[in-house]
Amino acid sequence: MATIAELKCAIRETLESRGVLGQLKARIRAEVFDALDAQREQRPPLSHENLIINELIREYLEFNKYRHTASVLTAESGQPQVPLDRQFLASELRVSEDKSSKSVPLLYGLVSHFLVSSDEGRKLFLRGTTHPGGHLS
Template sequence: MATITELKSALRETLEARGVLGQLKARIRAEVFSALDDQSTPRPPLSHENLLINELIREYLQFNKYRYTASVLTAGE
């Protein structure tokens, strides 16, 4: 019979192989940051320059296959 440690290891390997583990970690990080975000102070209006910069960063992350990082950055939208 497999031990708990062996089962955890097998589950981790399976989730990593399917690409799910990274997505789960990114989602948890996004939720933590969202919970810590101070909603009482409104954000300043987004200028056209900042919008362009944000889109360039998002495009860079997607181009380089940093999907999990991009998902954390876009989770608050």
């Protein structure tokens, strides 16, 4: 007959092998963030710019199977549970895609563009928003 310690170990191993333990831990973390945030002052409304940035990050996290991190990002940021449509994101960023670029997150394409861009070594001039809740221009 198995001891309680052996039973706990077997259950833990089974949950880990099925990926359930990681999901439970991520869900608990998300709930802790929600509980802590509920006690703090309210976050400002999610700006359009932050919505886009968070969605780019979420798409990257989910592509790389960082689902637990993505669930915490969603809970902590106030990002909608349902991901934004990729075509909408591409349109908002004024990005055109080919068939191969659609197989990876948009963030990969954006970074790749700047890594291989040959603008004769010139640096890109970035403009900030007028305030933290600003919009992409």
